Amino acid sequence: MTFNITRRQTLSILGASLLTACTRDGMPPPNDTQSSPLPDNSHTNPQCYARAQQTEGPYFVDEQLNRTDIRNDPATGKISAGVPLTLNFTISNINDMNCNAITDAIIDIWHCDATGVYSDVKDNNGLFNTKGVKFLRGLQKTDANGHAQFTTIYPGWYQGRAVHIHFKIRWTDANNKTHSFTSQLYFNDALSDTIFKNAPYNTSRQRDTRNAQDFIFQRGGQDLLLNLTQEGAGYTANFSIGLSV
Numbered sequence: 001m002t003f004n005i006t007r008r009q010t011l012s013i014l015g016a017s018l019l020t021a022c023t024r025d026g027m028p029p030p031n032d033t034q035s036s037p038l039p040d041n042s043h044t045n046p047q048c049y050a051r052a053q054q055t056e057g058p059y060f061v062d063e064q065l066n067r068t069d070i071r072n073d074p075a076t077g078k079i080s081a082g083v084p085l086t087l088n089f090t091i092s093n094i095n096d097m098n099c100n101a102i103t104d105a106i107i108d109i110w111h112c113d114a115t116g117v118y119s120d121v122k123d124n125n126g127l128f129n130t131k132g133v134k135f136l137r138g139l140q141k142t143d144a145n146g147h148a149q150f151t152t153i154y155p156g157w158y159q160g161r162a163v164h165i166h167f168k169i170r171w172t173d174a175n176n177k178t179h180s181f182t183s184q185l186y187f188n189d190a191l192s193d194t195i196f197k198n199a200p201y202n203t204s205r206q207r208d209t210r211n212a213q214d215f216i217f218q219r220g221g222q223d224l225l226l227n228l229t230q231e232g233a234g235y236t237a238n239f240s241i242g243l244s245v
Helices: 004-021 187-193
Strands: 084-093 108-109 139-143 147-153 162-172 180-187 228-231 234-243
Touching: 084 108, 084 162, 108 147, 139 147, 162 234, 180 234
Parallel strands: 084 234
Antiparallel strands: 084 147, 108 139, 108 162, 162 180, 228 234
């Protein structure tokens, strides 16, 4: 399925008027007050660093796709084109002085493809309908060290948002109570500029929103920036987070 040509042309026509009422993520404009307060980081262990919760957005689907490599659509086997990205999570208990790992936590990630399209959803503004395909979505359970790994691609962009990946963490405490934490990961703008010069990311349009201009990023996004290391033709990022258990 090919979405980029029609969708890019549609976005160009809609322009800024689309953002007057809401962004494509279904969120109000920058005076919105829905984000949670920024966390207090008093723990000295860097793996127990708290991060800001951010909006889930309209494109989360509880697919229950337990897999490490999320690049393909399970039904067709078609792999989403893009620069390879390995994403390593480490989840720890911020209430534990030893910063012990949180095991068996479920981590979901989902993000758009190189052309800005999400899978298995109908866009709120009618820009695409990908119901029935499930690329760039998946979950992993953390191991005994609180680690989980995903293989994906560097995400593309769409109007009104900085480059990002959504993630949701769900876990059960000792009292069998279920908790969840939802946020987003961000990328260095200069690196995005370099990657987006090449296919399949490149288009005739310039992306309109960088990190500093993204009102969701402005609420804790600096602590959600990934530090990427180049490995061959792709990149690897390690992301640690402390959660209150």
